[in-house]
Amino acid sequence: MTKGRPAAVLERLHRLYDEVIPLLPEAERSVAEQARSSLGEPLRLAVVGRVSSGKSTLVNALVRRRIAPTSAGECTRVVTWYRFGAPDRAELHLTDGTTRPVRLVDGGLPEELGVSAEKVDRLVVHLSSAPLRRLTLIDTPGLDTLTARNEAATRRAILGEGDASQRAAGEADALLYLIGDAARRSDVDFLADFHASSGSLSATALNAVGILAQADRFGSGPFDPRNPFDVARDVAAGLADTHRAELAAVIPVSGLLAETARTGRISESLARRVADLAGEESVALSLRRQDPDLQDLYRIFGPYGVSAGREQAVGGAARLKSWCESVCGIEDLERLARSQLVPRADLLKAIRALGALGALAARPGADRREQALALVEAAVLDPAMHPLEELRALHAVTSQAPTSPLGGQLAGFVDDPEPRTLLGLDVTADAGELATAARRRSAEATRVAALAVSPAEAVAGRVLARSYQLLARRVLAEEGR
Ligand SMILES: Nc1nc2c(ncn2[C@@H]2O[C@H](COP(=O)(O)OP(=O)(O)O)[C@@H](O)[C@H]2O)c(=O)[nH]1
Ligand SMILES: [Mg+2]
Numbered sequence: 001m002t003k004g005r006p007a008a009v010l011e012r013l014h015r016l017y018d019e020v021i022p023l024l025p026e027a028e029r030s031v032a033e034q035a036r037s038s039l040g041e042p043l044r045l046a047v048v049g050r051v052s053s054g055k056s057t058l059v060n061a062l063v064r065r066r067i068a069p070t071s072a073g074e075c076t077r078v079v080t081w082y083r084f085g086a087p088d089r090a091e092l093h094l095t096d097g098t099t100r101p102v103r104l105v106d107g108g109l110p111e112e113l114g115v116s117a118e119k120v121d122r123l124v125v126h127l128s129s130a131p132l133r134r135l136t137l138i139d140t141p142g143l144d145t146l147t148a149r150n151e152a153a154t155r156r157a158i159l160g161e162g163d164a165s166q167r168a169a170g171e172a173d174a175l176l177y178l179i180g181d182a183a184r185r186s187d188v189d190f191l192a193d194f195h196a197s198s199g200s201l202s203a204t205a206l207n208a209v210g211i212l213a214q215a216d217r218f219g220s221g222p223f224d225p226r227n228p229f230d231v232a233r234d235v236a237a238g239l240a241d242t243h244r245a246e247l248a249a250v251i252p253v254s255g256l257l258a259e260t261a262r263t264g265r266i267s268e269s270l271a272r273r274v275a276d277l278a279g280e281e282s283v284a285l286s287l288r289r290q291d292p293d294l295q296d297l298y299r300i301f302g303p304y305g306v307s308a309g310r311e312q313a314v315g316g317a318a319r320l321k322s323w324c325e326s327v328c329g330i331e332d333l334e335r336l337a338r339s340q341l342v343p344r345a346d347l348l349k350a351i352r353a354l355g356a357l358g359a360l361a362a363r364p365g366a367d368r369r370e371q372a373l374a375l376v377e378a379a380v381l382d383p384a385m386h387p388l389e390e391l392r393a394l395h396a397v398t399s400q401a402p403t404s405p406l407g408g409q410l411a412g413f414v415d416d417p418e419p420r421t422l423l424g425l426d427v428t429a430d431a432g433e434l435a436t437a438a439r440r441r442s443a444e445a446t447r448v449a450a451l452a453v454s455p456a457e458a459v460a461g462r463v464l465a466r467s468y469q470l471l472a473r474r475v476l477a478e479e480g481r
Pocket of ligand 2: 055056057069070076139140141
């Protein structure tokens with residue numbers, strides 16, 4: 001029965017857009033229309049991080065195609081959107097508003113575009129790759145020019161001005177944030193910018209996932225007895241703890257091993273080249289690391305992949321491939337996306353669209369600005385929009401009061417199961433019993449809010465109290481009472 005709550009959020013949001021758009025200055029209406037139309041699209045997941053952190057390699061692994069160039073041509077300097085579509089094709093959207101097709105070379109993007117990166121707004125690639133049905137991926141050039149975190153920057157991110165990577169992140173519903181071995185100061189600043197740009201209902205750690213990139217390179221090299229993935233896991237756990245407010249999780253991933261495993265690169269002859277190294281002492285192997293053939297293998301598997309993959313390769317290409325896939329961490333990332341991002345897609349999209357409209361309505365100089373802001377305010381308080389409050393409160397307790405039992409209850413509402421499951425009642429419970437139980441839970445939540453030791457828990461308690469009240473109202477309404 002509670003199914004359809006995210007749909008109700010979207011419906012209410014469309015109504016708000018209908019109300020507010022006529023109040024906006026002419027020039028801003030098309031921006032608002034674009035934000036509205038994105039509500040009907042797959043979730044947008046932007047891949048951000050420093051230059052050469054492995055973003056494009058990871059994108060290739062996720063779409064299972066070697067489509068994104070991973071060397072330093074023009075292509076790597078433009079924001080690239082990967083959308084579902086057939087036939088496979090790419091087009092450049094230029095800043096002057098025109099578009100032009102880009103020819104794929106052997107199924108991949110060319111290194112050079114024939115247009116300088118400054119003239120490109122974005123490159124849009126359509127691929128008939130199954131994962132893109134649910135997620136549009138946005139590959140970004142990389143963050144090096146992170147600037148002040150202020151209101152102007154926030155508006156720029158939402159309204160389509162400013163640094164390309166930042167702007168792309170502003171158009172995204174969720175982020176994969178690639179981090180090196182220690183999140184640097186500017187990484188954290190960027191995350192704060194992104195969250196600010198998602199508007200007042202920013203979901204923060206609910207829509208940003210940290211990736212500890214190039215996990216196969218952790219540890220101190222060939223003489224380190226530890227497995228680099230074990231080292232990376234420890235580092236990731238530490239970062240997840242430090243950045244609980246900004247990141248939903250930190251997952252160690254080797255994009256390179258994932259790309260290699262998933263894009264059809266591992267032929268029997270390649271596996272044989274790796275297998276031929278089996279039995280060689282690791283020390284001997286590392287002493288001849290300048291050997292061109294070894295260099296070539298390192299580019300495909302990385303030094304750890306070659307060294308640890310040798311024994312697997314003896315078993316053939318399929319064995320090597322499945323080993324790469326199982327150690328690289330990509331499946332952990334996909335599992336998280338499936339369980340936390342995709343099911344919350346509508347709410348995440350709604351948060352972005354609401355934030356974008358709120359920022360437009362607040363623009364100084366906008367005609368009838370007071371009226372527009374009042375409409376946004378009224379929509380935020382509408383019971384139909386309550387799931388957004390739940391998502392926000394869930395974030396707050398998850399990051400600030402992780403042991404609170406309210407977190408689990410909020411997650412129950414956010415992930416939208418049956419009222420009977422939410423209330424712990426069996427199938428025989430009728431609407432009256434459900435409503436009574438819901439009201440009792442509401443009162444309990446209010447009590448928790450009053451006694452809460454942390455502000456996050458107090459907010460969560462109040463939000464949950466309303467969630468249960470609305471649930472009671474809804475079961476009774478559906479029963480026709
Ligand atoms: N060893 C290793 N190298 C990687 C990994 N991911 C990317 N690289 C290499 O790092 C370089 C930059 O990768 P790229 O994906 O183009 O980075 P981007 O600039 O963030 O898009 C390339 O030479 C990749 O082969 C990884 O997981 N492990
Ligand atoms: Mg790149």
